[in-house]
Amino acid sequence: MELRAYIVRRLLLIIPVLFGVTLLIFGLLQLFSPVERAALYVTDPKQFANIAEVIEKYGLDQPVWVQYGHWITEIFQGNLGWSKVVSQPVTSAMLNFLPATLELAIFATPLIIFGGIFLGSKAAAHKDKAIDHATRLGAIVGWSLPTFWLGLMLLMVFYGLFSGLFPPERLSTEMNIVVHSEAFTQYTKLHIIDAILNGNGRVLLDSLRHLVLPVITLTVVNLAFIMRLMRSSMLEALGKGYILTARAKGLDENTVVSKHARRNALIPVLTVSGYIFAGLVNGVVITETIFNYKGLGWWAWQSAVNLDISGVLGFALFNGVLFVFTNLVVDLLYARIDPRVRLGGKVT
């Protein structure tokens, strides 16, 4: 019951936060002159001839609050402007690039989070034993490898040396044609799921092969981080009085670790996991660029270097909203794990 009250409270809080996010992004927009802002909605260079018309249409010369009204109404109608680098509306660019990034995130996130939690707890439970040293070494190596270097090395070995075992990009040319053919329905634009729904094993295999290297690259770097965090937070939990109590009850070490320590240790790991997930969903510029894997990160980067204002702002808005909702989920999970959060009380 208390949990339900907490969820309602937490959901209501979303409204002002989202409002704040839009204000912030709208504020950024105000740094530009009306003419520059009009560029947001220009889809064709010919329109620049009568830019005044565009300014008129979107009320770009009116008082700020009126403009905010216009702007937010457009957003609710799905109009975030025109992204010139990809020559399509920002909304459809997002919808086109998100699935690619999501596909990466869907595979990398569980590997990172569950792998990190598992290895981190193991390391803490066997502190100063072989497994602890091994994971620690792995973490240091993983954490200090620059993404671009690791990515290029992987490409060199698995694409170069093993002639195309795990290629870059999202699909091979041949499969790309299949995917875009009449016979193949793109239900979700997530190739893996579409391939399964279409019963097309070759597309499935091909997209999996293309996912291997970027997923490995992302996992190595981020897993190290979660693992370190889990290890230290687990060690802290294992030093608590209630662990001694649990042992004094006669519980076996497994139960002590997995029931009494892990749940408490998860609390700090949860926040970081949320941010890692959000970070993966909003695109991973370096990884996507190295593997020429066209996702959100790739698009955001293109927009940034080509001064595609609407692209960048659209991306910023997406980012803001994504983080707000990730935070929401993290908070709800917190409440699930820690009664002190949902019942209100001191968190020590």
Add this chain to the structure above:
Amino acid sequence: MNELLIIRNLTVKFYTYDGVVQALDNLDLDIKQEETFGLVGETGCGKTLTALSILRLISPPGRIESGSICFNIDDGDEPIDLLAIGEEEIRAIRGSKISMIFQEPSSALNPVYTIGDQVSEVILLHRRQELVNKAIETITALLAGRNSLVNILANPMRLAERSLYQKIAQNPHSLWPRIVGRIPIMRRLLQRLKDEAKKMAISMLKEVEIPDSERVAQQYPHQLSGGMEQRAVIAMALACSPSFLIADEPTTSLDVTIQDQILELLRRLKSERESSVLYITHDLGVAAQICDRIGVMYAGSLCEIARVDDLYANPLHPYTKALLAAVPKPGEEPHAIGGTVPDPLNLPSGCRFHPRCSRAIGMCREHVPPMHELASGHFIACHNYQGETGGSSC
């Protein structure tokens, strides 16, 4: 009276980066059936370590180097050496035959589980057989109920449930509960055990005088006051009726009035259950209230053991005397013990107390004083206890 626990030559060392800490040094200690033994001494002298050694809960870098701890599980049986048995056997003793109450109730309870869950956990662990029998009884009673529609529909399920419990009852080590516990829908069959354990937990909470115990069982530690938390911890410790209870400064972190209530509770429970208690405190006043015998500890070993009245009326060891003189009394200046607690990395040779002792003589520096019985039941480890009282004490 028989001895319940006999500790001999217990030595515990900590292997730290700075060197080896000799935390317990050839400690000898006997605890009799149904007595309350008080362990007193300054902070860091090794009281908690003594308690943890009995449960074999010293964790690295600490290690039990040598010694034996003989525990009389049941009258008549051969006592077993707790330090020699296997990991599984010591786990079966922890929480059921010997249990422990810790100093800080708020950290002794896991913040993410309800009080009821934490108390039932220990019952589920050690009193399974009883729970199974109760479950069979409950189901049998349900099966014998009126022939209502609900019963007719539910009875096949209940029969299955009962046969599962009967299997467990026949063979406590049967694999059935483990198999059933892994299958999601079947897991519900074991729910009855949890329910029975919950009932027992609630009655245990009642026994430690927690008002409104049904509600408290649903609550989390942070919703209770310190005194209530400590009662819950006591309920957890006593849930399996241990024959030996270790209480490590159970009232130190509580208000004075609550302290008295907890002491009273412990005293009552102890006498009802005929168990022995090792009561650790640095408060000599509290020790006098609750203990039958007292052992005074200094730097990892005992220096004097005596019956309570004897110790207070006639302290023999210079350290005990200093300790008693340091207790503030109305109208008198307390005399703080001179000198400082020795550096555990670098303990003095011979009698550990000699740098602070006003009666130290030459041999104190070289030889560790052996423990010997001066009068019946009054033990002391000192080379030079006579003199001040003119030897009248022996």
